[in-house]
Amino acid sequence: MRSLTGPPHLGAGPFASPPPAALCRDDRPVAGSAVAGGGPTTSGLRRGICDHGGVNEIPRGTLQEQTFYEQVGGEETFRRLVHRFYQGVAEDTLLRPMYPEEDLGPAEERLVLFLMQYWGGPRTYSDQRGHPRLRMRHAPFTVHRAAHDAWLRHMRDAVDELDLAPEHEQQLWKYLTYAAASMVNTPG
Numbered sequence: 743m744r745s746l747t748g749p750p751h752l753g754a755g756p757f758a759s760p761p762p763a764a765l766c767r768d769d770r771p772v773a774g775s776a777v778a779g780g781g782p783t784t785s786g787l788r789r790g791i792c793d794h795g796g797v798n799e800i801p802r803g804t805l806q807e808q809t810f811y812e813q814v815g816g817e818e819t820f821r822r823l824v825h826r827f828y829q830g831v832a833e834d835t836l837l838r839p840m841y842p843e844e845d846l847g848p849a850e851e852r853l854v855l856f857l858m859q860y861w862g863g864p865r866t867y868s869d870q871r872g873h874p875r876l877r878m879r880h881a882p883f884t885v886h887r888a889a890h891d892a893w894l895r896h897m898r899d900a901v902d903e904l905d906l907a908p909e910h911e912q913q914l915w916k917y918l919t920y921a922a923a924s925m926v927n928t929p930g
């Protein structure tokens with residue numbers, strides 16, 4: 743079974759791996775599911791708590807699980823997000839000079855692959871780039887408060903345009919703000 747956990751790109755912590763969601767057999771969300779947050783089980787039977795009747799034994803293979811990546815629309819959604827974000831960066835007089843390459847396309851691809859992997863999609867980022875180690879990879883750049891604010895501003899615009907369900911939007915935004923704060927590497 744495919745791993746549902748993302749890389750601990752910022753070190754250990756609650757944001758190292760987004761929780762998978764579980765659905766009942768009739769596709770209704772499972773409130774307080776035994777597998778939510780704990781990852782998939784490996785036993786032949788899973789114990790699910792559905793809102794239509796107590797605890798059920800659900801034969802393996804019939805329980806549908808979706809990663810956050812799948813829930814929000816997969817690759818297309820992440821590509822839209824990051825493309826919109828880089829449109830903002832391209833016009834930003836503070837951020838744009840920080841990006842060493844003249845063409846922002848490769849940087850856009852790295853960020854999209856990273857986010858897809860983090861949220862439970864394909865592991866192409868690590869196949870191509872190795873362990874994320876994002877703080878280390880940002881060390882060559884001076885990420886000060888103003889850069890942090892500008893980065894988040896463009897990301898906010900990009901998230902807004904996705905028009906996600908509120909719980910998805912909040913989960914994504916909470917992560918992005920946490921990760922952006924972690925990337926600041928200089929006072930002031």
Ligand code: HEM
Nearest residue numbers: 840841849852853856871879883885889890893921922925
């Ligand atoms: C806080 C403000 C931030 C600034 C100013 C910033 C700036 C940069 C710059 C200048 C690069 C180099 C471009 C490249 O070679 O790809 C970069 C790379 C990257 N950034 Fe950020 N970044 C910020 C926050 C973040 C956050 C919050 C994340 C993740 C959620 C992130 C993920 C990445 C990734 C995945 C790469 C490519 C790493 C690689 O594989 O080389 N950045 N960033």
